[in-house]
Amino acid sequence: MQIVVRLAIGGTILDIAGDIDLAHSPAMRKALLLEIKEKKTPKVFLNLEKVRYIDSSGIASLVEGLKASRDQGSRLILYGLSKTVREVMELSRLQKIFEIHDSEAQALDS
């Protein structure tokens, strides 16, 4: 898994590529909580376009990020969900709880 951090208007984009699984979700969790809790970024955009796989530990990290951003009064915004990511969201019944957009443009506009 690789994470690239990019600046955007009003916040930060994290481009995630590869597998968010038991081996790599801790790294994503760390990057996410750093942005939300330490840097107190008002909008954190998570670009999931290049995510090949996500497991329940990846979903758990996203949930932790969501809770942290709620605590901070900031926003966590996901976009570019592939079929496999969508399926896992649906299996978790969490697709309604996250703020999800199709494309980067739509996410940045939101």
Add this chain to the structure above:
Amino acid sequence: MQIVVRLAIGGTILDIAGDIDLAHSPAMRKALLLEIKEKKTPKVFLNLEKVRYIDSSGIASLVEGLKASRDQGSRLILYGLSKTVREVMELSRLQKIFEIHDSEAQALDS
């Protein structure tokens, strides 16, 4: 592996998808020799865009096809070679022996 047969001006296009390996090269060989030797198609276009893998048995089948088309005085034209297909051609020192084009348009124009 899947093979779709399409008619084109002056010949036939075989769209190959998947792995041309020990398990599946016999099927490609059969389809190829049918076009060349039985149907005596003057131009057989092999669309390799969707080929995920090719092994030495796949290359052997292509060589058989080439020899058959030379015997018939017809043409065997390959296009859409991915990196992995190109690499195997080069390893075999056969890239110069086949008629290879980048795209379907170029192949049909040739």
Add this chain to the structure above:
Amino acid sequence: MGVPVRGVRVTKNRSKGRGKAQPKSEMLVKLELQSNPEALCLVRATIERAAEVLHFRDTEARAIVRSVDEALANVIRHAYGGRAGHPIEMSCRKLQPGPQNSAQDGIEILLKDSGVPVKPSTLKGRPLGEVRPGGLGLHFIRQSMDEVEFSRKKGKNLLRMVKYLSPTPLAAASEGE
């Protein structure tokens, strides 16, 4: 090799009238790995191709991959307490309908580990839809596979998972796809 699975049984209930008859089966691949999270991506790739070879549709193949991955993650985290370097075995068989039963074609995956015994009472996730990390893996597995059975045999934990191919129209309807 038959697959005698008994003991804790957490079979997902789908009444298809297959009864007790055992379908024929054929070994596809057996894999030995260690309780190292880095190894999971190898297993996912292997299982994805196994599902492809057995003609599962993409959605089903992904569901099978997910189940195996979550089950292995649980072995690493719970049975081995997160410690690397311990053995895990996965075998994958092709199921074929036998002459005496109405089972469809399918895939059977058997996981074996030498970790602490599974406590049946702990084998449950948390209510879905709650905004709380964790407790999702078993849900994923149970929602994806047709049969899920935990057991213990000769000092090893066994987990047997089965998914059938192309269900009959009736079963398909009850599956809601």
Add this chain to the structure above:
Amino acid sequence: MGVPVRGVRVTKNRSKGRGKAQPKSEMLVKLELQSNPEALCLVRATIERAAEVLHFRDTEARAIVRSVDEALANVIRHAYGGRAGHPIEMSCRKLQPGPQNSAQDGIEILLKDSGVPVKPSTLKGRPLGEVRPGGLGLHFIRQSMDEVEFSRKKGKNLLRMVKYLSPTPLAAASEGE
């Protein structure tokens, strides 16, 4: 587990001064399959991910996959005469430089079969560039891997293949990449 490979030795000659020191190694995965061409695509997927986990570049990963695939195809066709249902074992280890040698990180793949003994004299391809089918597999393997050794042990054929990661500038130059 050490990997004592002796006997017929067809090592590709690349003088890197590694001498006799054996690098440390760590088991990544072991796979048991049958001499069935359909199984090759599973193994390719497993090895592709193993190469990815070990940080091989895409081109190198494809070369490793190709070598394993061709070697297994040869086992099926030559050692087992094209007959399905016979056992093949593949183990895949991560090589790490030990304290006493200068070996780079790498991957070691060991194939084992119970087929007819390999005849060393037959282990050769045909001249490249010839428009003639067949005789390419061993060329692919030797061009792709750093070490290739056939041997026979306890009634089994062994094939050991090694590829090293990110060669030193000197080695890279002699490799012509």
